[in-house]
Amino acid sequence: MYETFYGLNGKPFSLSPDPNFYFASRGHQRVLSYLRYGIHQGEGFVVVTGEIGAGKTTLIKTLVNELSGDTDFVIGQIASTQLEASDLAESVALAFGVSNEGLSRSQIFNRLQGYLTQRRLEGKRALLIVDEAQNMPYSTLEELRMLTNHQVGDRQMLQACLVGQGELRARLQEKRMEQLRQRAVAFCHLGPMSQEETQGYIKHRLQRVGWKGRPELHQDALDSIYSETQGIPRRINTLADRIFLVAYLEEKEMVDRDLVTEVARELAEEQPSASDESEAALAGTQKMVSGQGEELMEQRLSAVEERMGSLEKLMDCRSLAKALIQSLQRT
Known part of the structure; x- marks a missing residue:
């Protein structure tokens, strides 16, 4: 997609480890x-x-x-x-x-x-x-x-x-x-790369696929990419790939800080937040507890039914014994 639009001969920010893109930080x-x-x-x-x-x-x-x-x-x-x-x-x-x-x-x-x-x-x-x-x-x-x-x-x-x-x-x-x-x-x-190395890393990967300056990378955009990724290569690749895609879709010839911030926000929104994960975990726990409660209640009801059945049988036996004694007394 954006590779053809910007005259690149390959994908510069693939997530697959490739020694051809090794950067000597x-x-x-x-x-x-x-x-x-x-x-x-x-x-x-x-x-x-x-x-x-x-x-x-x-x-x-x-x-x-x-x-x-x-x-x-x-x-x-x-x-x-x-x-x-x-x-x-x-x-x-x-x-x-x-x-x-x-x-x-x-x-x-x-x-x-x-x-x-x-x-x-x-x-x-x-x-x-x-x-x-x-x-x-x-x-x-x-x-x-x-x-x-x-x-x-x-x-x-x-x-x-x-x-x-x-x-x-x-x-x-x-x-x-x-x-x-x-x-x-x-x-x-x-460890992570420095800010200067992060900029060198981005340009190195672009140059490996024939980048000729399109789109232009503004300095504040490079600074912002470092701030968002803290110099971790995989994070850089994820963010930069999306930046180039959005730039292509909007036919931009320059990547600036605003675009980086916008794309970083989009990526952040796509990730589940800590509260979402906590709520999901809580819901799962509640469901599990609820299920366990229902199972426990069923077990208790079954036990009560068994006891009631035993009591009914006992009462029947007592009634039978009483009737038998009365019959013997009359005779």
Whole structure:
């Protein structure tokens, strides 16, 4: 839509992580340097954390692109969605393309070990990248630590890179994670971009798709985008994409602060407010409580009915016994 109108050869603000749009902010470059260092150590864990939308996945994809041209590396990737410890070996095997159909867990583990041992004997290094690692149960993290303990000679067979949100960082500080934490050769956190970097990021992405200055971006618009997004790449992409769409629909040749404010307000209105979520939660609770109350009342009524039935039977028995006694007395 707006790409054709403004003479762009692609979508500049896609939400899908794309290393072709990697922007070397100070924070991103620092984390990438830590990753390179940690991975070339060939041992232990590399841990990358950052808030939602900070650009972690784009960063990792950029690194994978770099390493894909290095024949010394074999790379496997998994996304942790509450992965259980008992399923870890199977997931890791699949990540490296190791066939395990119809095999038991012990057979899968042995086949994976065989694969990793062979790669190490060939002089290759196996790197496992675990995305969304904050979702991993403690037992699975411990299982992963044990899996990376195996060596061929004095060389580690498998190195792991854990990528996750800030919760991962907090979890690794807990006492029960001390052994894993001690084996982290690089530990880095990806924060938001500065105001200057945010402006550079926007222009960088536009230039990647052939932007020639249409529409013109007024300085106050760039300042306003930073204020609205606080330098978080995903937020910037969401807001900027909508700004360009509205600018196209209104055939604007300049993006200014007013347009940014208008679009930011629209996006905010589309998101459920905290009060809406609270009301929805309260309504759900009330409905649940109401349902439980009705169920409890039915149970009580059933109990009363049973008791009434028992009483009626008892009264009938008493009446029968009384009549029998009177009959015996007459005789």
